[in-house]
Amino acid sequence: MQQNLFVYNTLTRKKELFKPINAPHVGMYVCGPTVYSDVHLGNCRTYISFDLMFRYLTAIGYKVRYVRNVTDAGHLEGDAGDEGEDKIAKKAKLAQLEPMEIVQKYTVGFRDVMKVLNNLPPSIEPTATGHIIEQIEMVKVILEKGYAYEVDGTVYFDVEKYNKTKDYGILSGRNLDDLLNNTRTLGGQEEKHGKLDFALWIKAKPEHLMKWPSPWGVGFPGWHLECSAMSQKYLGSHFDIHGGGLDLVPTHHTNEIAQNVACCGTNPANYWVHTNMLTVNGQKMSKSLGNSFLPHELFSGENSILNKGYTPMTVRFFMLQAHYRSTLDFGNEAMEASEKGFKRLMNAFALLTDGLKASATTEVEIAPLMERCYAAMNDDFNSPVLIAELFEASRIINSVYDGKLKIDAANLEQLTVLMNTFVVDVLGLQNEQAANDDLPKVLNFIVDLRSGAKANKDYATSDKIRDGLSQIGFQLKDSKEGTTWSKA
RNA sequence: GGUCGGAUGGCCGAGUGGCUAGGCAGAGGUCUGCAAAACCUUUUACAGCGGUUCGAAUCCGCUUCCGACCUCCA
Structure with missing residues (x-):
């Protein structure tokens, strides 16, 4: 834990020295998936990035409570007004299934994909439906403090009132006037006082399947509320890291901060961390654009975009070769390059594991290399630079194996520690040999x-x-x- | 239209005032029965135009192009 870790904070748009509120404990909340369809590869990139952070924080001695929610209710289809329909309920009607069947199917699918990509399970994985009471309580407090109003069973957050004393655009860097002038006019918003107002609690129509009683009638929670309620419940009203995809900044996280500030008087997290998008031919991969493909299609190669299939570890390695704050463009050539590079790295690792011959003297010193590995990760989790250093380690291993380089026992031991720490513990890479004895x-x-x-x-x-x-x-x-x- | 971000060699992708990123691909060599792997050497670069500076891919300005968000999204 003697590492000086610098983390890029979206709040300040700078890399800042990471100082936990209550070291060695670290609280990290990451916005998880909405389980109404399969996770696509872009989602996977985000969770691999946060897995990397979780692993590194743990590797340098922090005790991390990593909370990643599963949104299984309340997520609106369409605009944020009461015309919207619960995504899960909509899918359930189409499939003639119970909403919780949909939730179960895609939650299980999500966890399976996380596992094959070797993402560690979060410490807590709370669901929105399991925290309806907490969400209702939060709406009550926000109403009491005067930052929300009820209209016919639906409760809205009053953005313009909030912004009079607080800074609504603190995260996105936008000011309210710009937002007000540039928001498109949408239908079905007559009952809102201001066009930026968003729903905390939404009145359910009679045919709505997922609904709960509340002080304002039968309804369901607004999308942004569950993260505010659950992060507060499990990490407190003020914790260290809050993360998610970059596309969550202007709406979801902006509203989340507003809710927490209105309720508890404080921005919930010191460091807001956002991961960049995975692109295909330069365009963001997304469900709505129709250019997304599923992890299993990538593994099997069964998609017209793909020349062949790639193993989950190749996919993980490919993603770790780019920094989490850069866009990463997907392509067959790039995947093949990663496949070969990954194999090269793991071959060297296998040679090391099988045992290299130590000499009485050494021609290499591992300590400086070790320092560079930590320095790479300390610089805002720079995994591509770390990987470059690990290829240097691979070159050393191969040269020793070929008898072209001498290494003594002490340095060999350090090299083993280095590879185990960074390849296995931090990057979460593992060999994919067929398990047949x-x-x-x-x-x-x-x-x-x-x-x-x-x-x-x-x-x-x-x-x-x-x-x-x-x-x-x-x-x-x-x-x-x-x-x-x-x-x- | 508004706000923000980006443009690096054949491909992917780090870097941010002076020192080789790295991987893949290409070329040559060592090794080998021949290969493969490995090791050594090596070609190709910082969108364009100005400016600041002893020195800029890196800082500033302009131009062009691309993307994200503004509407559910990781």
């Missing part, structure tokens, strides 16, 4: 047969074995010490 024995036997053929200069046979294994997906490497194999 018999396979290595069979392969070793075949390799042995081939070595016999080679010794007899029966190259026709030895090449046939090598080419055959290559087609199945195993690569043979001949060297003076003998032949080794690896999964291609």
Whole structure:
């Protein structure tokens, strides 16, 4: 925990030294998915980015409570007025299913994808439907403090009143006049006092499936409310990090801050962290644009955009090769480059794990490399620079393995610590070898047969074995010490 | 239209006043029966035009192009 970590804060638009409110404890809240359809790859990028932060904070000694919600109610379809319809309820009607069936299906799907991408589970994963009471209580407080008003069973947040004493645009950097002048006029908003006002609680129509009783009648919570209520419940009214996708800044997080300030008098988080978008041909990947594709399509290659499938770890590595605040453009060429790079890194790691020979003397010092790895991550979680350093480590490992470089036991030990810390713990990368215990024995036997053929200069046979294994997906490497194999 | 952000070599992608980012691809070499892998060497760059500076990809201004948000979105 002796690291000086700098984090880019959207509030100040600067990198700031990270100082937890109550070290070594860190509270981190990340806006999770709305579970009304499959997560797409862009969503995955965001959660991989926050997983990286969670892992690094933990690796440098912090005790992190990582809260990531699942929004299973209240998320509006269409505009923010009462014309909107609950996304989950809408899908349920179409599919002739109970809303909670939809929620269950996509929650399970989301968790499965998170797991294959090797994202650690958050400490707490609260749901909106599980916190209706907390949300109603928050609406009551905001009403009491005078920042909200009720119209016919729906409660709205009064943005213009709030902005008289507070700064509504503190996060987005926009001032209220600009917002008022540039907001498009939408229908169905007659009952709102101001056009920026948003719903805290929404009156349910009779046919609405997901609804709860409240002091204002039967209804359901507004979209932004659950994050305010749940972050407060599990992290307190003032915690360290609040994160989400960059597209949440102007509306969701702006409203969230307003709700918390109105309710508790304080901006809930010291550091607001936002991840950038995944693009396809330069355009944001999104459900509404129709250019999104699903994780399993990427893994299997079953999408017209894709030349082939890529393993989950290749996808993770691809995303970590870009900084979280840059847009990342998806492409087949880039994916293939990452696939090969990832393999190179993991091959070196495997050589290290299998055991390298230590010498009495050393020609390399690992300590400076270790420092550079920490420095990269301390600079706002700069994983691409970290990965560049890990390729330097790989070069050292390969050279030692080839007998071209000497390393002593102390430095070898440090190199092992470095690779384990950064590849496994921080980046969350893991080998994807087929988990079949018999396979290595069979392969070793075949390799042995081939070595016999080679010794007899029966190259026709030895090449046939090598080419055959290559087609199945195993690569043979001949060297003076003998032949080794690896999964291609 | 308003607000904000971006433009880096064949591709992806770091960097931010002077020192090689890195990966993939390309070229040459070492090794090998031949390969592959690995190692060594190496080509291609900072959108355009001005300005500040001893020195700018990096700072400032303008131009062009692209994107995000303003409406549900990670």
